[in-house]
Amino acid sequence: MSDVLPVVVAGAGPTGLMLAAELALVDVPVIVVDRLPEPMSAARAFAIHMSSVHMFHQRGLDQFEGARTFMNYNFGFPGVTALDAADLPLVVSQRRVEQVLEERVAALGVRIRYGHELVGLEQDDLGVTVRVRGDGEEYDLRASYLVGCDGGRSTVRKLAEFAFPGTDSTVCGRTGDVEILDERYQGGIGQPIYPTGLAAVIPHPDEPGMWRATAIEFDSDRAGDEVPVTLEEFKAAFLRITGIDLKIGRYGWFTRFGNATRLAERYRDGRVLLAGDAAHIHFPSAGQGLNTGIQDAMNLGWKLAAAVRGWGGDELLDSYHHERWPIGREACVYPQVQTALIHPPQTARPLREFIGALVKFDEVSRYIIERATGLGIRYPMAYGGEPAPEHPLLGYRIPDLPLRTAAGETSVAVLLRDGRGLLIDARGGTASPGFEDWADRLRVVAAEPADGLGGARVLVRPDGHVAYVDVDGTGDERLRTAVTHWFGTVDPSSATPSPAMSVAK
Numbered sequence: 001m002s003d004v005l006p007v008v009v010a011g012a013g014p015t016g017l018m019l020a021a022e023l024a025l026v027d028v029p030v031i032v033v034d035r036l037p038e039p040m041s042a043a044r045a046f047a048i049h050m051s052s053v054h055m056f057h058q059r060g061l062d063q064f065e066g067a068r069t070f071m072n073y074n075f076g077f078p079g080v081t082a083l084d085a086a087d088l089p090l091v092v093s094q095r096r097v098e099q100v101l102e103e104r105v106a107a108l109g110v111r112i113r114y115g116h117e118l119v120g121l122e123q124d125d126l127g128v129t130v131r132v133r134g135d136g137e138e139y140d141l142r143a144s145y146l147v148g149c150d151g152g153r154s155t156v157r158k159l160a161e162f163a164f165p166g167t168d169s170t171v172c173g174r175t176g177d178v179e180i181l182d183e184r185y186q187g188g189i190g191q192p193i194y195p196t197g198l199a200a201v202i203p204h205p206d207e208p209g210m211w212r213a214t215a216i217e218f219d220s221d222r223a224g225d226e227v228p229v230t231l232e233e234f235k236a237a238f239l240r241i242t243g244i245d246l247k248i249g250r251y252g253w254f255t256r257f258g259n260a261t262r263l264a265e266r267y268r269d270g271r272v273l274l275a276g277d278a279a280h281i282h283f284p285s286a287g288q289g290l291n292t293g294i295q296d297a298m299n300l301g302w303k304l305a306a307a308v309r310g311w312g313g314d315e316l317l318d319s320y321h322h323e324r325w326p327i328g329r330e331a332c333v334y335p336q337v338q339t340a341l342i343h344p345p346q347t348a349r350p351l352r353e354f355i356g357a358l359v360k361f362d363e364v365s366r367y368i369i370e371r372a373t374g375l376g377i378r379y380p381m382a383y384g385g386e387p388a389p390e391h392p393l394l395g396y397r398i399p400d401l402p403l404r405t406a407a408g409e410t411s412v413a414v415l416l417r418d419g420r421g422l423l424i425d426a427r428g429g430t431a432s433p434g435f436e437d438w439a440d441r442l443r444v445v446a447a448e449p450a451d452g453l454g455g456a457r458v459l460v461r462p463d464g465h466v467a468y469v470d471v472d473g474t475g476d477e478r479l480r481t482a483v484t485h486w487f488g489t490v491d492p493s494s495a496t497p498s499p500a501m502s503v504a505k
Ligand SMILES: Cc1cc2nc3c(=O)[nH]c(=O)nc-3n(C[C@H](O)[C@H](O)[C@H](O)COP(=O)(O)OP(=O)(O)OC[C@H]3O[C@@H](n4cnc5c(N)ncnc54)[C@H](O)[C@@H]3O)c2cc1C
Pocket: 010, 011, 012, 013, 014, 015, 016, 033, 034, 035, 036, 044, 045, 046, 047, 048, 094, 116, 117, 118, 119, 149, 150, 151, 152, 154, 155, 156, 175, 257, 275, 276, 277, 278, 284, 286, 287, 288, 289, 290, 291, 292, 293
């Protein structure tokens, strides 16, 4: 066995790639293993929510410009309309998201071990021994932390015995990439809801002349997962639901999926953590799985890096579970609500009528949109048992506000790109003194008072969430408490980081 690695990540899907990118950004060495011989060429997800696009922007990953937008946010809710078109999800394939992240981790020097499968693990107080099968042999990796980003059937979750309660699937979805020959259906097939299921076709964002066609039957077993979906099986399901005998020319990838809904009881057990589909699975009707996964990774990355570096303790690492588990729960609940609004028709019809009237109120629409898209994610911020002073930005991902500094024009997102936290002192003078010793993890910037900030001091975590707002520049003591809460303490004489609490198993 080689030396102890800081972190091993199982799974190079979007969640594992994002996590590896976040760790490598702040120079934490990471090994990623994936059992596939190479990245999957097919794309499951087709929707990326603007909350993820904003998050990518905060890392300088602006690769989705020009992408079309979906016409609505709701994927099933009746009548929820665009309150703000700039919030609509983009039609971007999962493959494209993965490519962006693959390029990112490669640029940061992370090599992914494709064809290497995690087959065993054992954790103790000091670390995790990970058994890997690859290149015709089995070998062990020893790591301080292991993160299971290995998808809905996560081996890490099973081997580490995380409870994964929930419900089994009651639908059989089939989806694939096809060429539609009948011009009548190339623009879509009309409304997606039918008495026995759902169906839709949308143009493929990466492959001109191809469409993503989907057919989901209610009250149907998702049997035969090991048997590949054939063209005939897909066409027959589409015909049963819609009555349309879709004329298909070329076709590529097909898969089945269901609506099993499960959420890990905990996201952390000592030195083993779960993220993405490994922690939560649900019906993909709201386009949330990929988005929730990469946002899990953004939340976890800097906390894990802090634990490895020694300035983050148990409380910081546990905040990953406390903040992300409720989001995972919402991601599970939302598609269940969507399904109840569609099936069975006799109960769904009156429900749709009722909710259809409610969503005409902007407040209701806004509530639904913020939950469906992740734009409304707000983490509670409290210090020493006291909630932080209320402010409209507090707990939310900070918008990309323009800033004028002594060095020139910049913006919040640009200042967050290096993965450190950010203390914006917008009082228009020099930067707040007293935080220099945190420079390896916290950037302090003096700026002119700015729209959205006024003349406040704003503490932003590395994941872009606002941790504290000192509105009038007088809350020195509480600001310092907030800084040490998220960024540990520093002994200036030795410049050695000392965490508020040590990291135990
Ligand atoms: C039809 C369909 C449509 C969808 N549409 C959307 C959408 O529009 N928007 C959206 O946000 N989400 C959507 N989703 C959900 C989205 O695809 C998933 O949530 C997303 O792939 C989860 O990413 P992940 O990295 O957590 O897991 P995965 O993408 O499943 O990646 C897990 C990786 O782990 C690897 N692995 C597994 N076991 C091991 C092991 N033992 N050792 C090493 N490696 C291992 C796998 O090979 C894989 O590469 C859709 C899903 C489906 C099925």
